[in-house]
Amino acid sequence: MEKQIPPTAGPTGSGRNAQADDAAGHLRPLESRTRDMDVLDALADMIAKAGLKVGDRLPSELVLAQRLAVGRSTIREALKSWQSLGVVTKRTGSGSYLAADVSPGSFHIPLTIKLEGESLLRTHQVRRALEVSVTREAACNATKAQRAEIRARYDHLMKVFHSGEHWYAADHAFHRAIYDASSNPLFGEVIQQVQSAFHRIYPEPFGTTAIGAASLALHGALCDAVCDGDAERAVEQINLILDETEKDVRRILSTGALGADRPK
Amino acid sequence: MEKQIPPTAGPTGSGRNAQADDAAGHLRPLESRTRDMDVLDALADMIAKAGLKVGDRLPSELVLAQRLAVGRSTIREALKSWQSLGVVTKRTGSGSYLAADVSPGSFHIPLTIKLEGESLLRTHQVRRALEVSVTREAACNATKAQRAEIRARYDHLMKVFHSGEHWYAADHAFHRAIYDASSNPLFGEVIQQVQSAFHRIYPEPFGTTAIGAASLALHGALCDAVCDGDAERAVEQINLILDETEKDVRRILSTGALGADRPK
DNA sequence: GTAGTCAGGCTGTCAGACAGATTGAAGGAA
DNA sequence: TTCCTTCAATCTGTCTGACAGCCTGACTAC
Numbered sequence: 001m002e003k004q005i006p007p008t009a010g011p012t013g014s015g016r017n018a019q020a021d022d023a024a025g026h027l028r029p030l031e032s033r034t035r036d037m038d039v040l041d042a043l044a045d046m047i048a049k050a051g052l053k054v055g056d057r058l059p060s061e062l063v064l065a066q067r068l069a070v071g072r073s074t075i076r077e078a079l080k081s082w083q084s085l086g087v088v089t090k091r092t093g094s095g096s097y098l099a100a101d102v103s104p105g106s107f108h109i110p111l112t113i114k115l116e117g118e119s120l121l122r123t124h125q126v127r128r129a130l131e132v133s134v135t136r137e138a139a140c141n142a143t144k145a146q147r148a149e150i151r152a153r154y155d156h157l158m159k160v161f162h163s164g165e166h167w168y169a170a171d172h173a174f175h176r177a178i179y180d181a182s183s184n185p186l187f188g189e190v191i192q193q194v195q196s197a198f199h200r201i202y203p204e205p206f207g208t209t210a211i212g213a214a215s216l217a218l219h220g221a222l223c224d225a226v227c228d229g230d231a232e233r234a235v236e237q238i239n240l241i242l243d244e245t246e247k248d249v250r251r252i253l254s255t256g257a258l259g260a261d262r263p264k
Numbered sequence: 265m266e267k268q269i270p271p272t273a274g275p276t277g278s279g280r281n282a283q284a285d286d287a288a289g290h291l292r293p294l295e296s297r298t299r300d301m302d303v304l305d306a307l308a309d310m311i312a313k314a315g316l317k318v319g320d321r322l323p324s325e326l327v328l329a330q331r332l333a334v335g336r337s338t339i340r341e342a343l344k345s346w347q348s349l350g351v352v353t354k355r356t357g358s359g360s361y362l363a364a365d366v367s368p369g370s371f372h373i374p375l376t377i378k379l380e381g382e383s384l385l386r387t388h389q390v391r392r393a394l395e396v397s398v399t400r401e402a403a404c405n406a407t408k409a410q411r412a413e414i415r416a417r418y419d420h421l422m423k424v425f426h427s428g429e430h431w432y433a434a435d436h437a438f439h440r441a442i443y444d445a446s447s448n449p450l451f452g453e454v455i456q457q458v459q460s461a462f463h464r465i466y467p468e469p470f471g472t473t474a475i476g477a478a479s480l481a482l483h484g485a486l487c488d489a490v491c492d493g494d495a496e497r498a499v500e501q502i503n504l505i506l507d508e509t510e511k512d513v514r515r516i517l518s519t520g521a522l523g524a525d526r527p528k
Numbered sequence: 529g530t531a532g533t534c535a536g537g538c539t540g541t542c543a544g545a546c547a548g549a550t551t552g553a554a555g556g557a558a
Numbered sequence: 559t560t561c562c563t564t565c566a567a568t569c570t571g572t573c574t575g576a577c578a579g580c581c582t583g584a585c586t587a588c
Contacts, residue, residue: 071542093548095568100376110372337572340539
């Protein structure tokens with residue numbers, strides 16, 4: 001609560017030699033280039049040039065070490081970094097597989113979340129804040145093709161729902177179409193990551209029982225509003241949908257279905 | 265656009281053997297317990313029991329390896345994980361330092377962001393969505409002590425500003441007090457992480473030139489509104505503040521101060 | 529009190545080794 | 559032919575030992 005910037009807190013020098021302190025205040029700790037970082041840069045370069053896609057296998061650690069002329073430990077530490085950041089997945093005895101886009105200029109930040117009793121509700125509130133914004137943007141800025149895509153996704157969701165199959169993926173695709181239609185793809189990224197955190201706490205697809213014709217109707221209204229470019233009505237609808245979800249979350253919380261869950 | 269869940273995509277089985285697919289849909293890949301994870305669990309336990317705080321130094325790798333009866337490589341890989349997740353900071357020749365709270369039940373998710381021309385603006389838009397919500401919550405739910413804290417932070421900011429010293433830390437502390445006053449600490453976490461991404465793209469404290477009496481007045485109005493519990497006015501003020509910031513961002517973008525920046 | 533020097537501790541990196549998992553191909557059975 | 563078993567090559571996970579370079583604190587000189 002007190003020291004916001006533990007490292008490099010530095011000056012705030014109050015008194016003598018103020019000018020020197022002031023000058024030092026403009027300095028930032030220069031990151032000592034370690035070897036792992038160089039390895040990661042090289043790998044990112046390799047991935048781009050070789051055109052590796054998500055799911056593709058990377059060369060073995062031994063090969064990478066020999067090619068880059070570094071020890072295998074260094075390669076392993078570099079890959080460990082990417083692994084914990086979700087960029088690659090490692091399979092013992094098999095290899096390392098690309099799990100996210102490493103297009104030049106994409107980077108990764110870690111997000112720390114405390115898991116407490118009401119964390120489900122909290123992630124949901126964060127989601128709501130973002131969903132409202134992204135829905136408004138989508139309604140205002142979507143192109144014609146994007147509106148068509150949204151409608152197609154909704155039609156598909158409706159079909160899947162009525163067929164009695166799993167609606168989860170279709171619902172996901174529908175919402176994702178809305179994220180994509182907003183001019184800011186970052187919203188979708190953050191929402192999906194927050195949702196993934198949500199589902200890491202409570203793994204069930206969740207809502208399986210509650211979704212029904214009512215929810216589907218809300219989705220339909222949302223689809224119409226976004227496609228019509230009616231931002232206010234769209235926001236209203238997404239809030240209603242999120243209200244339903246929140247009701248589910250509260251029900252889960254009250255039944256205490258969430259126990260000694262220890263992620264990671 | 266199609267496969268939302270690349271790993272474990274599984275069923276969506278359309279047709280025969282639907283029930284079997286249905287059952288499999290409830291399965292999730294069980295993470296093979298590797299040694300690093302056990303090490304991290306042990307470390308988290310140690311940190312909790314020893315009461316280590318942010319900034320404290322962890323035991324040396326050698327000591328940890330001997331105590332846990334594992335090789336130093338294993339310790340190093342575990343710490344590498346935490347390092348890339350921002351939980352610890354490593355200093356060559358010195359040791360590993362705790363950089364984030366590892367309270368039992370906190371976990372971390374990676375966030376992938378693509379860095380493009382307008383990414384500064386995009387992170388700012390995400391921040392706005394979250395700031396608006398957190399400000400509203402803070403205005404509605406803050407306790408008396410929290411309101412007092414907010415006011416104290418503002419007073420401090422004003423003092424620092426008028427003294428001509430660096431206002432960056434004080435401004436940060438002021439906003440953070442508002443995050444803390446909302447009943448949902450997750451907002452603050454996400455905002456700060458998004459901001460950290462922002463500053464990784466554009467490292468300057470930024471706004472150094474633009475902040476002035478006008479911005480300070482806006483902060484004052486925000487402080488008053490939150491302390492009065494006037495949510496609507498508070499939201500209005502935070503939007504005005506963010507408008508100013510956004511103006512700065514657009515100025516930076518237009519001057520092309522952002523060049524071949526390659527984070528990580 | 530400031531600056532130089534030095535020893536001990538610690539991290540970064542490498543090489544070599546081995547167990548266990550995985551995979552794809554060879555070979556045998558139906 | 560097709561399916562199943564077996565097996566060897568490959569790869570990751572982990573450990574050990576080693577050395578260079580950085581950091582820290584203590585001691586010393588001015």
